[in-house]
Amino acid sequence: MAIEKSSASVADPQPIPKEETTDEDLGAHLDEKKLKKYYIGSIDQGTTSTRFIIFDGVGHPVAQHQIEFTQHYPHSGWHEHDPKELITSVEQCIEKATQSFIDQGHDISDIKAVGITNQRETTIVWDTNTGEALHNAIAWPDTRTKSLANKLKAKDGADSLQNLCGLPISTYPSSVKLLWLLEHVEAVRKAYDEGRLTFGTVDTWLLYHLNGGKEKNILVTDATNASRTMFMDLYTLEYDDKLLDFFELDRNKLTLPKIVPSSSPDAFGALTSGLLKGVRIAGCLGDQSAALVGQQGFSPGSAKNTYGTGCFLLYNVGEKPVISKHGLLATVAYHFGGERKPIYALEGSIAVAGSGVKFLMDNLGFITHSHKISDLAATVEDNGGCVFVTAFSGLFAPYWIDDAKGTIFGITQFTERGHIARATLEATCFQTKAILDAMELDSGHKLAELAVDGGMSNSNLCMQVSSAGHLYNPCLEAYCQSSTQTQANLIGIPVDRPAMHETTALGAAIAAGFAVDIWKEFGELKEINQKGRVLFEPNMTKEESSKMFKKWGRAVEMCRGWVDTDEANEDF
Template structure:
């Protein structure tokens, strides 16, 4: 059997798979969020580790055959700095959603960063968070330069602790999201390290997604760790999007759409990210990515912040009963806007309220925002590649909502395919571990194992969809920060 650890923004789960990649057991722990200041988001890395150990043991206890290997997938960009001798973090993890370095990022040379990394100088990525930690925590910079500290994203921190401090490594997909790794050379970039003033001594070794990452004794015996990928890259693999032109869109805390482009990077002209899809056998495969910061987290806010629903399922039920004549828009810029706007100063708003609007209309607006934001990303992808996008493979918690997925098909005009296994992030991590263990086939053969659960066909005319999307764009314009809006 194969074990996958999926460490996400709001929860940590482990899933046990058989070698047909059918899930056999799941264990999960919800992860508390910390908001020490407006726009700041943090996690307790020690709590993440404790949850990881708990869910791995719980899921593994259901095994009916030997567990051959572990694969790890993780929330990307979230930044941890820890002591090399003890493994103890010197500060809470700074989460990918955190915006504390927005002002510093605004002073960075965008052209240089984009040319080397395919990314944009935004607080979303790891480098500015790491620089903030080194500059803010007393003694951190001196310790880092002396080699007494380790930097990593969540995967790297978990790997270090699960292997007893023996392995300080990451994989290429996580490295490419730091603003420090050159997507053309496949190595840490000296000029970017100088730009952010990052000592090379803190950096992890970068390996393939399917590789030997050491062993852990978390289950009481040596268990090889043989797969690692950032969550969106693992989901791309789990969705069997191996061919150029295929698109997957994951709806979790945020929404992330990846379009596989092949062996050469396609540099976006419409403010998407050029990123790795995966790296196997030393060969890099690239993708265009659009990142939406708030999707499922918006529904969570309706529950925990506004208190107008008790569960995500209730949001869907209310949305389906909403008055279609009420054109309410909820722009979920709680932590700024991601692609294609990249506006760190934007803030969330509910627009178009009337006395006839209520809980149902607000829930509908929250779910519609996911579809509208996805169309923003797909429009940029179509413009960058000159090719139509006819089908999207979807996954993540929100993909379980039939109403939301039908809305997605209607707004984008694309067929929406939902697989039988929607936990594709964990599935991709398990597949990597299985490939490295020699138990599973490579990409060509693995594509045949993908299974469709339900297909959502677009309804209605494109003119009506375009009209609704235009109204959404007007709402977005009203929440954007003036500093981020280009003249004209």
């Protein structure tokens, strides 16, 4: 099938249907008639909401339920979740979606397994003896640890850590969050000193409680989540004494979850209550790894970008880690267990994507409802010269500027709210471009195309080209008349979008289904969610995109140094 490029002159440019891959190319055939009789549940516990989706064996969602939960911001830069509310939201979503599944005439016995995917780095600690959380969860974008991270960077041996665990010292990983809790929360320190402190990321907390809590005491994490803590050796997939010693953590005083493969028929236990009582939990992946699996990113050189609360680009580098020299993270992409080796990825993480538009609504009152963004952005023709560096949590990859604050440049008396709205939406695209440039330097290869998912990817004009078009806000799920540039144009390569956008939840379902033999070959998995994919071709000149990106780079350099490391709110 010939592929014809779309035109920039169309008001709402249409994507190009992607050429279908044949069964012969994949090396395996997906038996749709048989697989439509099997179902897999997927818990998707994200930063702002929880959902449960039930997929059939060909990757189609048949029932789902979603709940938003409370975001806690006790001080500037702090971001917390109530651990109990996370559990409650998961349980309620499972019940509601399963009831919908039953109401459609399906049988619960056809649900063969459940998978879990979760926000990563978010840190929870609890009393080993009681199972009760000792503090709110510290969420991954939280920046209260800025001064602590700076102290750690100055410590002997700090420069060698990334070669072992793949992550630089920053406010992002779980390690610094745990240290902050030990230093500032008396109950946490007391539990540690008495040897009854358990640490976990959200996956461990969910698995512990879904398995009945203290009674069964299931304490596990998968390698993708463990690789976000700075406690795990990337090469052995085990906790490393050198890393723990650097953070001055005593294994005899701290219970760490066992690290297991992402796909396992027995390591994650089973649900102990509700409509799905007794159903095995057979898969677990950190959310960005799950999205890579859901996008069928099984070959070295494949990549995906997820536009959610933040924005995360993962690039499959194969069976050996690649330690970045250009500001990226090395992480475990997935580990399907058995005789299979773990697969690694380079990652670029952007702290603020959809949450930037939410900020305009909730904090500045620019709009009262999400759909009003369209009207606001449509009041102006472009960004009016404004550049908004949305460094609400500092800047993540590839910059790693902890002392940055959100900064708007180019404001004049001409500036209106619509200009700022446009500049907010453009910030994610600029940072994605910076990450792709770094990945090319680290890998030695230029990406041929970028698979996308998440809310923003639903917009044709966001993914391709427009002078004034619809841009989808990944956090608020609202189309926005904005964007003077779009993702395909700025990065200069085609953007590949699936027809079914729930790729993160699908990835967890794939991990679980693989463990219970719903699928047995990777060739079968590669066929899932491939029908109806579309391509967005770039059609902006390199000179135009370079000019825009150069202005962004100047703004990034000028946003440094706004944080005083001795700020009082870091000493609470």
